[in-house]
Amino acid sequence: MSLVSTLPISEYFSNPQVYKYLFWNSIFLNFKAPWLPGVFGNQAVNGALWTLKIEMCFYIAVPLMFLLFGKNNKYRTLSLIVLYFLSLIYLNYFEMAGKAALSRQLPGSLCYFIGGMLIYFHFDKFIQHKNILFIIAIVTVWIDLIFDIKLFSPIMISIIVLYIAYSFKFLNNFGKYGDFTYGIYIFHFPIIRVFATLGLFANYNPYLMGIICMFVVIGVGIASWHLYEKRFL
Known part of the structure; x- marks a missing residue:
């Protein structure tokens, strides 16, 4: 990113913000230092990185939630539904208070994850009724958008994604x-x-550049998989 910074290389690497960025991003707290000096007008370098912390928390939550709501728990579905609505209360409260960044943190984002868990635990029924569930999901998401509130849309988005994946x-x-x-x-x-x-x-x-940009992104994604991700796994 130093190559597209408005600062000279020497000033860029002597700026403490560079090292703040490296530190906070290395522990998945991108929002603490999202910008680099002179890069993109001191705006966020990578707007996608805020989700990594949420993703890591989801991975950590999996064994904990499975211990609480695992196969042998007869109240598993009910427990997850209760947890789903508790997450929604947090999410909607902070969104209505104008604190969207805070609403996206855990436990606010957990409702989206629980939606996938509920489908996973009832996968056979989901496959059996996926067409009607897909229609209900589309209508429900649309209604939630109209009233600007998230009630059932998080779990409905899970249904839409998995419907596409399995149809x-x-x-x-x-x-x-x-x-x-x-x-x-x-x-x-x-x-x-x-x-x-x-x-x-x-x-x-701009259309030609958009196509070229798309191929560059795909090329970098392929290189990332073969040169780093696959080897790391």
């Missing part, structure tokens, strides 16, 4: 050559911002 056969081999989606997600934001900072969208055909 189109051509998607079944999506990961045949590797899982490029994570790299694409992680790297797309700064690559797009670099294109914009260099004036490529403004000074050249």
Whole structure:
């Protein structure tokens, strides 16, 4: 990112913000230092990184939630539903208070994760009734958008995503050559911002540049999988 900074290289690396950025991002607290000196007008370098902390918390929550609501717990579904609505209360309270950034933290985001868990634990019934559930989910998300409140939409989004995943056969081999989606997600934001900072969208055909940018993002995602992610796993 120093290459697209408005600061000279020497000033860039002598700026303490660079090291704050490295430190806070290394422990998944991107919101503490989201920008680098002179990069993108001192705006967030990568707007996608705020989700990594939430994702890591979800991974940590899996064994804890399974211990509480595992296979042998006859109150598992009820317990998860209660937890779902407690998460929703937190989420909606802070959104209505105008604190969207706080609402997205745990436990606010947990309702989306619980939606997937409930479907997983009742997967056979989901597959059996997936078409009608998909229609209900679309209507419910639309209603929640109209009234600007999240009530059932988090679990309905889970239904929509899993419906798509299990209804189109051509998607079944999506990961045949590797899982490029994570790299694409992680790297797309700064690559797009670099294109914009260099004036490529403004000074050249924006549609052509958009296509080129897309292929660069995909290429970086593929390279990330083969050179780093796959080896790390």
